[in-house]
Amino acid sequence: MMNFMKMNGITNWLKGCAVVCGMAWCCLSCEHDYLKYDTQMRDALYFVWPDTSYCSFTAGDPVDTMDYKIYVQVMGLPRGSERSYKIEIIDTNTTAVEGVHYKLSENQIFPADTVKAQMHVILYNRDPELRNQPVTLAFRLVSSEDFDVVPVEQGGLMCHLIIKTVPVEMPGLWIWGGTTYLGPYSEQLYFMFKKFYHKVEETNPTLYNRWEKTYGSELSRFYFMRHWSVEKIPMSKYLLRPLYDYFQENPDPEVKMPEPMF
Template sequence: MICAAAVMSACKKDTIKSLYTSTPGVYFDWSDSTGTDASRVDSLVFSFALTPDRLTDTALLPVRISGDRMSKDRYFKLALVDTATTAISGLHFKALETQYTMPADSGMVHVPVYLYANDTALHSKQVRIRIQLVPTSDFTVTDSSYNVAKIIFSNMLTKPTWWDMWGQLGEYSRVKYELFILTTGVTVMTPPADFNNQPAMMYALSTFTSFLQDPFSFVRDHPALDFTLEVTDGGAYNFYKTYSPEKKYLLSPDASGIGYHFHDENGNPI
């Protein structure tokens, strides 16, 4: 019995020792708001279309360690899962770094993945990036259900169900919806019968109508919105945010010689 107890004690010590000396791991920490895994997700999904003044964005991937923190920088790696990635490096996103740093005394870090919306094909399709953690000398990756992250994004802006409820908006087009969001800051309109929100909705409509009727006065009267009108050849103008000159909207003189109009995605006047 004494020998057995000694053996059991030695085994227990070896087990505890192995727990604390084994290489720590890293995993994607997609915790939900309740702190449980009941509704755990492993992806980020969004559209550039709801921020039409931006052609770049950053997805943050939460990477957490399993094990003790250390008072030195450590390194982990990410790799694309090529068979499950439809986005193109350099066109839709910036290539991944060769390695990433887990700073000293840290237990978690958010890895930035830089996304681009320049490809016009994103107006009609989604693309996907699938990324997995891979082992390094500093970290292992043991749980396959926590080592993969997905980023799904597009620049699609489809006609919302509420558009026709507000006849003042007229015929729908993607460009008109983008201009509406840019000038009003509103992405969703509540139904006219919603009397609590009706004043705010009417103000948004009034603001957008004023903009379309006289973009020059709108830009002058709303300097805080950072819009500019840049003259081009033929008496036309480019309308855009001063901090986002890559995304421009053409404003052309009317054929009648009175007033100006924007163009939708098919070249038709708005």
């Protein structure tokens, strides 16, 4: 019995040695691969992004610029200093016009001490035809002094941005008497109407919560012909008057809102 226990202990000790030796070999092997990569391979870049992305502006929004961010990843190691990389526009796939639809520098900076960074593409909503015909901005990573690019078959080399403006349909509150109190429908007016509506949550949370509960999100079930007599005082004070004053200070040729009566 004692001999069996001794043999069992020796066996367990040998197994433990084997595990430790195996771990040590793995560490040495990993260190060898790490040094081999670090000294003989150049870092490569790729986009952490789908090949195609849709960039939509909302019709009526007075802000006509979008800072669109794309992540760029290093297949390699972080460095202690900034590095540069390059972007190339793919002319055959691009219908967007520089300065009209986008701004993108072909020379980019990758920050120090990281393997992932943001690349900024500035998009513009200055072309009225974007409502009817989207445009495409296509670009790819190209080799630079500091970076290679991943092989094409691995993906992440190219990016296509589809830029468009999404029209906004006339809501029900305009159809049922809204023109009398808001003026003719326009996307600019409706966009700011919603913006000032949500500000009521800050100026009068109780009123805002009641409106949300009674008339639905963004007054989707509010009809002037039916509900105005009940809501005319609070709606004029907290929504229509601030909206009217805004367009008095920021005139828009598409907006012809009458002055609130209350």
